Amino acid sequence: MTGIAVLVVLGVVVFAVAGYGAALYNRVIFLKNQGDRAWYNIDVLLKQRHDEIPKLIGVCEGSARFERETLQRVIVARTAAVGAAGVADRAKAEGELSAAMGKLFAVAESYPELKSIALFSQLTARVSSLESEIADRREFYNESVTNYNTAIETVPTNIVAGWAHAHPRDLFKVAAADTADVEVKLNL
Amino acid sequence: MIRNLPTSRVRSVAIGLAELSGTARPAETPLTSPVRQLPCAWWKVRVTRYEPGAKGQEQSRVVLNTGAAAPFQLDDGTGMIRVEPAGAEVTGVQTCNIRINAGDEPAFEIRRYAQTNGYWSVWPTIAFRIEEWAILTEAPVYVLGQVERTGGLADRRRMRVAEILKGWLASPEQKRVFDTNQDGVLQPEEWDAARAQAQSAALTESPAADAAPHLAVRRPASGWFLVCSGSERDALAARGHPALWLAGGTVLVVAGLWQVLAGVG
Numbered sequence: 001m002t003g004i005a006v007l008v009v010l011g012v013v014v015f016a017v018a019g020y021g022a023a024l025y026n027r028v029i030f031l032k033n034q035g036d037r038a039w040y041n042i043d044v045l046l047k048q049r050h051d052e053i054p055k056l057i058g059v060c061e062g063s064a065r066f067e068r069e070t071l072q073r074v075i076v077a078r079t080a081a082v083g084a085a086g087v088a089d090r091a092k093a094e095g096e097l098s099a100a101m102g103k104l105f106a107v108a109e110s111y112p113e114l115k116s117i118a119l120f121s122q123l124t125a126r127v128s129s130l131e132s133e134i135a136d137r138r139e140f141y142n143e144s145v146t147n148y149n150t151a152i153e154t155v156p157t158n159i160v161a162g163w164a165h166a167h168p169r170d171l172f173k174v175a176a177a178d179t180a181d182v183e184v185k186l187n188l
Numbered sequence: 189m190i191r192n193l194p195t196s197r198v199r200s201v202a203i204g205l206a207e208l209s210g211t212a213r214p215a216e217t218p219l220t221s222p223v224r225q226l227p228c229a230w231w232k233v234r235v236t237r238y239e240p241g242a243k244g245q246e247q248s249r250v251v252l253n254t255g256a257a258a259p260f261q262l263d264d265g266t267g268m269i270r271v272e273p274a275g276a277e278v279t280g281v282q283t284c285n286i287r288i289n290a291g292d293e294p295a296f297e298i299r300r301y302a303q304t305n306g307y308w309s310v311w312p313t314i315a316f317r318i319e320e321w322a323i324l325t326e327a328p329v330y331v332l333g334q335v336e337r338t339g340g341l342a343d344r345r346r347m348r349v350a351e352i353l354k355g356w357l358a359s360p361e362q363k364r365v366f367d368t369n370q371d372g373v374l375q376p377e378e379w380d381a382a383r384a385q386a387q388s389a390a391l392t393e394s395p396a397a398d399a400a401p402h403l404a405v406r407r408p409a410s411g412w413f414l415v416c417s418g419s420e421r422d423a424l425a426a427r428g429h430p431a432l433w434l435a436g437g438t439v440l441v442v443a444g445l446w447q448v449l450a451g452v453g
Contacts, residue, residue, distance in 0.1 A: 005445070005446060005450065008445055009442050009445055009446060012438065012441055012442055012445060013438065013442065016434065016437075016438040016441075019434070020434055023434070027192065030189075030192060031192055034192065034193065037202075037204065038194075041202040044202075045200075132199060132200070133199060133200035134200075136196070136197045136199060136200035136266070137200050137202070139194075140194050140196055140197075140200075143194035144194055147191075147192055147194065
């Protein structure tokens with residue numbers, strides 16, 4: 001009878017271990033999908049920002065005196081951001097675009113006639129709002145990816161990470177240019 | 189799940205499963221907890237009755253286990269989002285846990301609750317425990333649920349226009365104003381004019397209504413919906429670690445089986 005008891009208990013233990021393994025596997029898959037979702041949610045906002053920028057440039061071009069160099073920098077950065085692929089390249093290009101936009105807003109401060117145009121104010125408010133949302137979602141994405149990377153590299157989840165085809169992912173790192181202060185020159 | 193999902197900000201929360209943390213603010217119909225009379229978005233009350241048993245041991249029996257929930261707004265500093273707690277697994281803060289023995293003189297609010305709910309008449313002879321939990325407004329709250337779109341601005345304006353029209357047409361004087369030919373019936377063109385005026389009134393009356401959030405956190409079709417007083421840490425503490433539950437459960441099953449099989453042997 002002791003033999004049967006040992007077998008039954010072993011069966012329960014094996015069942016519990018298998019259940020725990022399945023839970024770990026599901027956790028890895030959840031974290032992987034959560035990272036994908038977080039990325040797509042940033043992507044939506046980045047595309048919205050790309051769509052707003054040409055309108056903003058159009059308004060600025062209406063002001064004959066507006067610095068061509070600043071506008072050109074934004075146009076080039078936007079083109080690079082639209083064409084970038086992969087998280088690391090995308091993050092770098094979007095950071096440069098943010099920096100270019102920051103410069104554009106700063107330069108616009110010295111053009112009162114531009115600031116008096118309602119459409120310009122609406123567009124800058126819209127782009128600023130998108131920037132804040134992108135920053136929030138970037139933080140969310142980075143936290144999701146950190147949870148995922150940590151899970152697939154630590155015991156015991158790393159045991160099932162291979163079965164789930166889980167590989168480390170890149171963080172959406174903010175470029176130094178994106179966080180640097182913008183020098184503002186006023187035409188007083 | 190709580191550990192695996194990062195906290196979103198209301199300003200940038202995406203549609204789908206999300207975790208949010210902030211302060212609960214009252215929505216259109218705030219509740220008041222029945223025992224302590226505190227403003228809240230959810231409450232639960234449990235009354236346990238204690239009676240002497242056959243062998244002199246005290247026996248307890250739950251005689252009331254009830255609650256209510258109302259939508260509230262979660263404010264995290266970046267914005268507000270509506271939370272509809274119906275169907276959620278709620279962990280509130282305990283606002284009352286008092287045992288009143290036979291002959292005790294309870295605090296005013298406890299006595300009032302006992303009187304209004306019919307327990308006061310048996311109080312001198314029977315002991316009770318009254319427990320209350322609540323999700324208090326103006327206090328920290330943690331939510332994990334499905335973020336969905338509610339009716340957009342156009343929908344809300346349409347509803348407001350309908351409300352204004354209904355109010356106007358309920359008043360005979362106001363109805364006569366729209367009934368330009370005074371035949372007692374609103375003709376299609378008179379109806380259109382009334383609706384145009386109502387639309388105009390709806391547009392001008394309440395900018396605050398337009399600023400109301402367009403998203404709501406609700407129970408998903410399947411999956412988790414948690415509402416918890418306090419922070420994420422409190423939510424985790426309230427639920428315990430799943431691995432510990434699994435390990436504890438396995439140990440109990442193994443021990444139980446061992447006992448049964450050893451007994452059979």
